[in-house]
Amino acid sequence: RQGPIPMILDVDTGVDDALALLLALRCPAIQVLAVTCVAGNVGVDQTLQNTLLALDAAGAPPQLPVARGFDEPLVERSRHCPQIHGDD
Numbered sequence: 001r002q003g004p005i006p007m008i009l010d011v012d013t014g015v016d017d018a019l020a021l022l023l024a025l026r027c028p029a030i031q032v033l034a035v036t037c038v039a040g041n042v043g044v045d046q047t048l049q050n051t052l053l054a055l056d057a058a059g060a061p062p063q064l065p066v067a068r069g070f071d072e073p074l075v076e077r078s079r080h081c082p083q084i085h086g087d088d
Contacts, residue, residue: 018050
């Protein structure tokens with residue numbers, strides 16, 4: 001394969017996904033096509049805010065599509081752990 005690998009990243013942006021976004025955006029072997037945000041350690045609205053802040057800090061192009069996804073898991077109930085992950 002020649003050229004960067006096109007990717008759509010699906011994140012629940014906390015520290016780990018913020019780092020993944022930064023690395024993916026800075027890696028010449030990866031072309032980030034879009035980012036989708038889902039609930040995980042925090043609700044989806046906070047995840048979206050975290051993602052936008054991480055993308056801004058990473059110098060992502062302003063035209064990069066970012067989509068808000070589901071607020072709840074499809075199969076199991078949510079398990080937010082603010083005592084471990086914080087409120088944001």
